Amino acid sequence: MMGMFFYLFFLIPFSLLNMWWFMILYLMFGLFYFLHTFWFMSYYSMVSYSFGGDMLSMCLILLSFWIVALMIIASYRVNVLYNYPGEFLFVNVLLLIFLVLSFSTTNLFLFYLFFESSFIPTLFLIFGWGYQPERLSAGFYLLFYTLFASLPLLLGIFFVNSSSFSVFYFLIEVDCSIYLFISMIMAFLVKMPMIFVHFWLPSAHVEAPIAGSMILAGVLLKLGGYGLMRISNFVYEYLFMFNYVFIGLSLYGTFLVGFLCLYLVDIKSLIAYSSVAHMGLVICGIFSMNFWGLWGSLVMMIGHGLCSSGLFCLANIIYERVSSRSFIINSGLISFMPSLSLFWFILSSNNMASPPSLNLLGEIMLINSIMSWSSLSFIFLGCSSFLSCCYSIYLYSYVQHGFVYSGLTKFNFNTLREYLLIFFHLLPLNVLILSSDVLVLWL
Helix, strand or coil: CHHHHHHHHCHHHHHHCCCHHHHHHHHHHHHHHHHHHCCCCCCCEEEECCEEECHHHHHHHHHHHHHHHHHHHHCHHHHHCCCCHHHHHHHHHHHHHHHHHHHHECEHHHHHHHHHHCHHHHHHHHHHHCCCCCHHHHHHHHHHHHHHHHHHHHHHHHHHHHHHCCCECCCCCCCCCHHHHHHHHHHHHHHCCCCCCCCHHHHHHHHCCHHHHHHHHHHHHHHHHHHHHHHCCCCHHHHHHHHHHHHHHHHHHHHHHHHHHCCCCEHHHHHHHHHHHHHHHHHHHHHHCCHHHHHHHHHHHHHHHHHHHHHHHHHHHHHHHHCCCECCCCCCHHHCCHHHHHHHHHHHHHHCCCCCCHHHHHHHHHHHHHHHHCHHHHHHHHHHHHHHHHHHHHHHHHHHCCCCCCCCCCCCCCCHHHHHHHHHHHHHHHHHHHHCCHHHCCC
8 A cells, every 4th residue: 555655645746747648647557557456355455554455445546546537637728728737736636645545544543534634625626726706605615514523523533442442443342322323424424415414515516626526526425435334343233223314314315306406507516416316325325234235335436426527527518618507508519519419418327327337236236225124215216216317317408409599609629638538437437337246345
């Protein structure tokens, strides 16, 4: 693991020198190098200085590498307009370092430290390269929602350390109480986010630049799921006792958000709310505490990270040309961008879990796990699956078909960079299902 950290630390000088394409190639080379040197096993390997990786953490580390490389490709406009490109690359590398550190540590306190540290570069991305003045309030929403839930987590970690004399994930043995349980899980539920504590997410997505939206949807929401899986080792009695509260809330949330998506007028807002619905299923899978649920949660997190990030890229490609995210103005775009319409169709289909995407595999596993927990949940599951189908079709058909807005006077062609960007989202999303046996080896 130290090799991986040094690899990332030596990226910092290149970022400050604004070596844009070199950075992308370097990150992709790093991804494939670590992919071939890692043992994909259920135990921690490559352990050095209390850092290491098992199947769960390594999948999310590789996802972080991939998404950050694609973020830099998507944000080429920052380089063209000289909008502080060196600082932008530095913030991205810093964020990647914090993410890799938080996914690879075996120490609960260090995980908390890096989990919180990843907010600082995200805030810089939103404040520094966001679009409207409202980005300030969006950043404060993100900050205070997270900080409010994070202080109890820190106190809980101190209590765990004083009672079990260790914060190593697999050595913690503690007499759990309801207060400790709530303090340990709330920070992760806000991060995912669970319904009713999700209000920071749409505003942060809408005001963030494309890089901010991609890393939020692609990796940062997954920190919550990863944290829940790690702490379930020692709070499992209360997970079994009170899981009906959180599963019930999340099932209701996926159903409610499906309706909400059908009358939104902002493209990025719709994609952000669909993330809440997908993460609701992941919460249900983790709280059902069975093999299918935990496997499906990992598959769904990877699939959603790639699919949602790709949809944000498509929305940004339109925004760079039209300077609006409204459905009313962005209609009939199949006339201008017919080849991009195929990518819109494939990603919208993948968003509603079509084969052969990872989303389908994840949803099948999660529906199995939730139905095994309670067969009555089929009502909410059926309705939320139907509604996710509805809002994905609504997104695609409204943007691509209909009358062209009369105010559009000029329109640029698509570039090879944009086609490659979407293709690099679609390739792992629809090809990784062929090796899905690897994704269920970690339990």
